[in-house]
Amino acid sequence: MVSTSSAHPPPRLFKWFDPDSIAVSGLPDNPDELAYVAGAGIRRIVSVTQTTPDYDTIATLGMSAVHSPGVSDDLEALDRAVEAVHAAATDGDKVLLH
DSSP states (O other): OOOTTTTTTOOOEEEEEETEEEOOSSOOOOOHHHHOOOOOOEEEEEEEESSOHHHEEEEEETTTEOOOOOTOOOOOHHHHHHHHHHHHHHHTTTEEOO
């Protein structure tokens, strides 16, 4: 099992956009980076990259993910991503957008 200790490295370019709700980063591409995200209190990940998130590790860490690739040229994909971020904020969950 992956620990959520602060000893884990953050994903590349991790930054809080709003410390109470939204963070942004590059792709968290290994279990340690995902553990950092979970340890930061983030419960949802919205991925707009072409790379499929590691759903198993995300679920093991108590988070969920929405994968909406193609936001640069697909308005429906962009709408799904925006709705997922809005839903997390409405529910009071912290969200990571990458």
